[in-house]
Amino acid sequence: MKAAVIVFPGSNCDRDVASALRKYASAQVKMVWHGESALPEVDFIAIPGGFAYGDYLRAGAIAARSPVMESVLKKASAGIPILGICNGFQVLTECGLLPGTLLRNRDLKFVCKTVTLKVATSDSIFTRDFDRNNMVSMPIAHNDGNYYANPETLESLTSENRIAFHYCMKDGSVNDDKSPNGSQMSIAGILSKSRRVLGMMPHPERATDLEHGSTDGKAMFTALVNELA
Amino acid sequence: MALIQLNRKPLKVRIHITLKPSVLDPQGKVIEQSLKRIGFPQIGQVRQGKFLELTINEKEPKDAEATARLMCEKLLANTVIEDYSIEIIT
Numbered sequence: 001m002k003a004a005v006i007v008f009p010g011s012n013c014d015r016d017v018a019s020a021l022r023k024y025a026s027a028q029v030k031m032v033w034h035g036e037s038a039l040p041e042v043d044f045i046a047i048p049g050g051f052a053y054g055d056y057l058r059a060g061a062i063a064a065r066s067p068v069m070e071s072v073l074k075k076a077s078a079g080i081p082i083l084g085i086c087n088g089f090q091v092l093t094e095c096g097l098l099p100g101t102l103l104r105n106r107d108l109k110f111v112c113k114t115v116t117l118k119v120a121t122s123d124s125i126f127t128r129d130f131d132r133n134n135m136v137s138m139p140i141a142h143n144d145g146n147y148y149a150n151p152e153t154l155e156s157l158t159s160e161n162r163i164a165f166h167y168c169m170k171d172g173s174v175n176d177d178k179s180p181n182g183s184q185m186s187i188a189g190i191l192s193k194s195r196r197v198l199g200m201m202p203h204p205e206r207a208t209d210l211e212h213g214s215t216d217g218k219a220m221f222t223a224l225v226n227e228l229a
Numbered sequence: 230m231a232l233i234q235l236n237r238k239p240l241k242v243r244i245h246i247t248l249k250p251s252v253l254d255p256q257g258k259v260i261e262q263s264l265k266r267i268g269f270p271q272i273g274q275v276r277q278g279k280f281l282e283l284t285i286n287e288k289e290p291k292d293a294e295a296t297a298r299l300m301c302e303k304l305l306a307n308t309v310i311e312d313y314s315i316e317i318i319t
Contacts, residue, residue: 058307065304094307101309108255148252148310182253 001228003027003044006072008034008052008063008091013203017048017085020205024221025228034066043228044081045072047088049141049203059102059144060090069095081125081196081228083220086142089189089199098192098199099157100149106182110143114213115180117188117202118168121161124191125227126198129219135172136165136216138202140180140188145201147183147190157190164189164198239284240293241318244305247278252310281305290317 003021007014014031021027021044030040034052039045052063063069069091076082076097084092092098105111114137119130130136149157157163165188167179179186181201189200204217248254254276261275283300287293294317301313 057305061304061307093309099309101307103252103310104255106253106255108259150309182255 001025001027001043001224002041003029003046004032004039004042005029005046005048006034006068006088007031007048008050008066008087010052010054011048011050011087013049013085013087013205016203017046017083017205020208020217020221021046021224024208024218025224027224032068034063034068036068037071039068039071039075042075042080044224045075045083047072047082047084047091048205049086049088052087052091055087055144058090058094060087060092060094063087064091064094073097076192076194076197079194079196081224082198083126084197084199085203085205086140086145086201089201090144092197092199097197098190099153100147100190102144102201103146103148103182104144105142105146105180110141111145111180112139112141113180114139115188115202116168116170116172117165118172118174120163120166121191123161124164124195124198126220126223127164128227129223133172135168136207137214138204138207138217139212139214140202142181142201145181145183147181147185147187147201149184154184157187158185160193162191162193162195163187164191165200165202237288239286240290242283242285242293242297243316243318244281244283244297244301245278245314245316246281246301246306246311247313248276249310249312290319293317 207214207217257275
């Protein structure tokens with residue numbers, strides 16, 4: 001499978017996601033600079049974590065208006081799957097591929113730790129190798145991960161089964177007051193209506209190798225092999 | 230017919246971007262608490278926003294305002310969570 005990883009000035013998780021795609025999704029990966037006017041032929045697009053444009057104005061705001069994003073939007077319309085991680089999730093909400101937005105963390109601290117997530121749906125190409133309600137461990141590292149959307153959006157995300165992950169306690173219970181960043185409904189990741197665009201704040205690419213301390217993220221990359229080989 | 234070109238100064242535009250009232254503002258809350266702590270018990274609520282000052286090359290103030298409005302909708306404000314107000318300084 002051919003994958004593109006978009007690189008903005010300030011992206012810093014691009015090489016990690018490229019590595020995960022090569023190792024576990026058997027992908028040929030092309031790093032695509034944000035200034036490119038068009039993407040090559042690809043089966044998959046990843047928008048990595050980092051601090052694109054220093055988070056100036058709003059996290060992901062300026063990156064979402066980069067030249068290459070016009071091509072990314074076209075590919076999304078054509079059904080090409082897109083995975084946005086952390087800053088990538090912020091970019092996806094800013095360019096309208098996903099609803100809602102990511103606000104400053106409730107406690108105003110940059111939170112950098114391993115969290116437990118509950119898989120809310122396995123009905124997507126990214127999460128199909130999990131079972132619903134599986135608990136997985138992945139790291140988060142962000143200052144603006146507080147997911148916010150209006151009540152109508154939250155209602156449609158819920159009724160359409162488009163919440164992908166919730167932050168949860170070690171016993172699996174979801175407690176919004178105890179989430180790491182204050183996200184509404186403890187939302188850690190969501191899917192587009194097409195279910196082919198996933199945005200998530202945790203870093204699955206940093207939970208693939210034993211040295212990461214968790215390999216729970218690997219299943220998201222291996223799942224892509226069968227779908228997109 | 231002779232056309233007289235007047236050198237018009239660009240118009241100065243001030244934009245205030247504020248969080249919608251329904252959106253939680255933890256930064257505003259912390260500022261409120263700090264003010265209380267340093268001796269201002271009379272402080273009520275604090276909401277923090279953004280201020281931008283632009284110069285726009287448009288002839289008429291109403292065109293500059295229309296342009297500024299488009300800029301807000303397209304980039305400067307995230308209309309999911311923010312409101313904006315525009316002031317043209319002539």
